[in-house]
Amino acid sequence: MQTLSDLIVLLFFITGHVCDLSISPTQPVSVDALVGSDVTLAVSHSGASQPVVTWFMEGLPVVTWTISDYTSPDVASDHSSVLHVDQNGSLTFRNVSLGYNGTYTVEMTKIGEIRVSATFYLFVYDIIKNVSLHTDPVEAIEGARVFTFYYSTLQGDTREVWWFFNGVRLDNGPYYSINGKNLTIYQPSRNDTGQYAVVLTNPFSSGTQYRNITVLYGPDMPVLMVSPTKAVFVSGDSLFLSCAAEGLPPPSATWSFSGRSIPASSGGTVNLTDVATSQSGVYTCVLINPKTEAQRKRNITIHVYEIPSGELLCSVQALNENLGLQFLCVWPGGVPEARLSFPGLSVNDSGEGNFSITPNDILSLSGEEIICKAEHALIQTQCSIIPRGPVDFLPVIFTNISRDEQTTVVVHCNTEASPKAVIHWLKDGQGLEDGPKYQISTDTSQLFIRDFNVSSTDLDIYTCTAINPLGSKTSNVTLLGPQISDSSIVLSDNRTEVTLKWDVPPTSIITGFHIQMKGPDPVGSSRSEFRTIRMMPGFTRTTNISGLEPKSSYFFRIIPQAGGTTGERSTEYRVQPGSIASKSV
Structure with missing residues (x-):
């Protein structure tokens, strides 16, 4: 049997010279075709005209024809609808079917010439379906x-x-x-x-x-596991007990604790959530193969401890009207309870859950880190506190105006201190207490001055003194009426907009600003008097004024307000054609 690569082209020699008639395939001799398609086994010949061509299918002749003859090819009747011979002797299959798989040989002969041939291999395939x-x-x-x-x-x-x-x-x-x-x-x-x-x-x-x-397969030796893997669990933890053995079908698992059955998943896992110390003990797993009914049993012991609740907290508080200090360390609960101590204050003293100590020499402790150590069966931790006296601070002023035009000024004095400092308030050297006019916040850090009037004695020197057992700090603030400390103006490149910027003293009482302008109004009428074109809240420090006529002159100024009281105006600024914005002379 010939291989797919065989190409049979016979060249015959006549004594003394080479035969003129030759044949050769014009394509690979192994041809693949899809069911229902047209395919051609293409050949060419040379050396003789009008040779007789015969095609054989699996050794049986199916087509005979003389090339260039006017007569029709002689095609086997059962193949006449499929096989056709081309002018050069090539064989074409129309709508080829699976039955045309096979070996095809073409022979060409010429009277007086020796026969030549070539062989093709046709493979017809259908689409693979439904594997x-x-x-x-x-x-x-x-x-x-x-x-x-x-x-x-x-x-x-x-x-x-x-x-x-x-x-x-x-x-x-x-x-x-x-x-x-x-x-x-x-x-x-x-x-x-x-x-x-x-x-x-x-x-x-x-x-x-x-x-x-x-x-x-199986079952094999069972495996018993706890996840996460720990020697001791903490009360409130969640854990999984798994019991499994290699085998198929998978063996089923049942669990028991202290002789009582406990629920397990179909995979043999027990989910214990929010465990308590009462759940310490021996857990037993029994594995059963559902087909063989073979059983294997195994135990695991779980230990549950309890960490003290919350976080370890350190604090220090003032005693005896700011004359002494008490250090506290709190971490309640736990099985067993945590052991608490302040090694830097006392080597021998310690306690459980809630421990405090009152040292004698407190001034030497200012700025020192005081550590509380907590020792528990599950964890060791620590917290620290640094006692210190009040540090320098600056009062901060806030101004609010209510819907009924009542002005409230808030003086905020806040300093870092441990324990937290108590603030004492004075006005012009006289102590202040809670009342309808003056109100002090619960933590003493803020003084509220109600119905503030800048034209009265409310503009005065206020003093706040921060005190704790390790020292004190005092700061004074003089409240000022509405003022503008600095201002500036910037004219846009197209001279149609200006930007006003201003600042005020940090202790000035401000509830708003009137932005005033002198010059043409939006409809083009010129005005010789300043008029308020915009009212700004007290926290603003800049505004843009647009829609200016580049060829007109304008004047601008800012008027600070405190409730119904008007403060001193700002510098007046002039904008005129052909020059930059400048101060008005």
Whole structure:
């Protein structure tokens, strides 16, 4: 039998010279065709005119014709609708079917010449459809003699077949046998569990089918685990107890604690959430194979401790009207309770849960880090506190105006201190207390001056003194009426907009600003008097005024307000054609 690469072109020699008639394929001699398509076995010849060409299908003549003859080719009657001969002797198949698979030989002869020939191999394929993958037996069992896969298709022949296991191509060998449509596994094991695939291909299509196989085995020795893996668990933790054994079908698991059954998942897992110390003890798992009813039992011991609740907290507080200090360390609860101590204050003193100590020499402790150590069976931790006297600070002024035009000024004095400083308030050297006019916040850090009047004695010197057992700091603030400390103006490049900016003294009482302008109004009428064109809240420090006429002159100024009281105006600024914005002279 000839191979696919055979190309039979016979050149014959007559004694003393070469035969003129020759034939050769004009394409590969192995030809693939799809069912229903047209395909040509193409040849060419030379050396003689009008040779007789004969095509043979599997050795039987199917077409005979003399090239360039006017008579019709002689085509076998059962192939006349399919086979056609071209002018050069090539053979064309119309709407080729699977039945035309085979070997085709073309012969050319000329009276007085020696016969020449060429051979083609035609492979006709259909589209591969509906690949199915089957097994024998239905289930694979570890240690069985063989386990076999075999495939089938609804239509379509294959040229190549590949078998895969978990994406890896399988080859013939002592373990896997590939024969025809079958893949056989000899003595399968649990490692053969996975996804198998068969891939069928021909030049015009391919088909793939997958089959997941689980090899039955076991049960093996059970494995008992706790997750997370800890020697001791903390009250409130969550943990999982798992009990499993290698085997298929999977063995079922039941759990018990102190002789009582406890719920478990179908996979043999017990979920213990928010565990308590009462849940310490021995847990028992029983594994049962549902088919063999074989049982295996195993125990695991769980220890549950309790960490003290919350975080360890350190603090220091003033005693005896700011004459002494008490250091506290708090961490209540726990099994067992945590041991608390201040090693820097006393080597021998300690306590449990809530511990405090009052040292004698407190001034030497200012700025020193005082550490509380907490020792528990599960954890050791510490916290610290740094006692210090008040540090320098500056009062901060806030001004609010109510809907009924009542002005409230807030003086805020806040300093860093540990323990927190108590603020004492004075006005012009006289102590202030809560009342309808003056109100002091609960933490003493803020003084509220109600119904503030800048034209009265409310503009005065206010003093706040911060005091704790480690020292004191005093700061004075003189409240001022509405003022502008600095201002400026910037004219835009197109001279149609100005930007006013201003600042005020930090202790000036401000509730708003009147932005005033002198010059043409928006409709073009000129005005010789300043008029308020905008009212700004007390916290603003800039505004833009647009819509200016570039060829007109304007004057601008800012008037600070405190309630109904008007403060001193700002510098007046002039904008005129041909010059930059400047101060008005």
